[in-house]
Amino acid sequence: xxxxxxxxxxxxxxxxxxxxxxxxxxxxxxxxxxxxxxxxxxxxxxxxxxxxxxxxxxxxxxxxxxxxxxxxxxxxxxxxxxxxxxxxxxxxxxxxxxxxxxxx
Numbered sequence: 462x463x464x465x466x467x468x469x470x471x472x473x474x475x476x477x478x479x480x481x482x483x484x485x486x487x488x489x490x491x492x493x494x495x496x497x498x499x500x501x502x503x504x505x506x507x508x509x510x511x512x513x514x515x516x517x518x519x520x521x522x523x524x525x526x527x528x529x530x531x532x533x534x535x536x537x538x539x540x541x542x543x544x545x546x547x548x549x550x551x552x553x554x555x556x557x558x559x560x561x562x563x564x565x
Contacts, residue, residue: 485522493513535555
């Protein structure tokens with residue numbers, strides 16, 4: 462379980478993530494749609510979409526941490542706050558994102 466009491470809130474990172482996802486949302490959503498073609502965006506759970514948007518922003522636009530770290534954190538968030546398959550789903554979509562960005 463994530464314990465907020467033991468972690469300090471990084472307001473600058475929070476601001477960067479919120480502003481970055483908001484500014485790049487259309488492009489991020491296109492990346493999600495391309496990386497999960499069997500899943501229309503409106504059919505993906507809201508929490509999974511939010512986690513994917515943040516992770517993709519960090520991986521593609523923000524470069525705030527190594528991709529492996531971003532994916533690990535996203536999967537842990539999905540396991541904690543999503544449903545039984547969220548961790549696996551988020552991991553798969555982000556793996557596809559890495560594959561498609563490596564091809565470029």
